[in-house]
């Protein structure tokens with residue numbers, strides 16, 4: 114495998130090379146670290162979009178992508194689907210096809226299943242993002258369904274995390290997991306064509322002022338018509354600009370570092386093999402899993 118050649122092809126934006134690079138890295142093909150080490154990472158906004166099922170995340174991704182493509186920006190979309198790797202791709206795919214964007218040269222869509230995940234997000238996600246950066250994209254969007262850990266984890270890979278809610282979340286927001294309140298850099302109240310949207314948005318703004326450690330904007334959108342998408346884009350840019358002076362940026366970087374280190378340290382770890390060994394070991398008298406774990410300690 115000529116990794117340097119592949120790296121150059123990705124850099125010049127060749128679609129087939131980008132797709133191939135992602136697959137090779139996702140499957141951890143031996144030698145792919147050569148590719149990763151050759152990447153030149155331009156600082157561009159990585160936008161995470163999370164929120165409850167059906168809130169309109171894919172519709173917003175579709176609108177944002179169109180908005181940015183209209184400004185001649187290149188957009189990459191990563192869909193993380195915990196249940197089915199096809200669900201999202203199909204739905205968003207349909208929308209983009211309808212909008213005539215599916216084959217737009219400035220748009221690249223990649224679906225990642227969260228199988229083999231580190232805390233809900235696909236293990237290949239950091240690398241995929243970096244390949245997109247190397248390939249010269251201007252914006253990267255990551256959509257994940259807000260179930261379990263993934264919504265909190267997304268804050269570790271995205272520069273700007275958007276939490277999508279709907280007016281009907283009214284009472285729910287009282288009980289929104291505090292984790293979700295904290296990761297939101299921007300709140301979107303989507304489906305604001307519905308009853309009670311302004312009231313709900315006002316309520317969220319109040320909550321945001323009370324609870325947030327950083328400034329959180331609340332944007333009302335109607336994803337089906339594109340209303341408010343320009344304001345959302347502006348909120349993303351302004352949050353991203355503020356990030357460069359924000360120590361949280363280095364927290365994000367340290368978070369990425371910890372994932373990279375964890376991945377390389379764990380690469381020889383075979384769960385099934387360990388299960389077979391444990392079947393015997395764990396039945397020996399005095400077995401202690403914490404002591405057993407010491408053999409994996411790199412410092413020992």
Ligand SMILES: Nc1nc2c(ncn2[C@@H]2O[C@H](COP(=O)(O)OP(=O)(O)OP(=O)(O)O)[C@@H](O)[C@H]2O)c(=O)[nH]1
Nearest residue numbers: 165166167168169170171172303304305335336337
């Ligand atoms: N009335 C109204 N409907 C909307 C709006 N935005 C999205 N929808 C509709 O809500 C439904 C769900 O939208 P999606 O974009 O698929 O939502 P999602 O959050 O991506 O859903 P999952 O990926 O399944 O969690 C679709 O039928 C949309 O057409 C909006 O602003 N107003």
Ligand SMILES: [Mg+2]
Nearest residue numbers: 170171201204
């Ligand atoms: Mg969706």
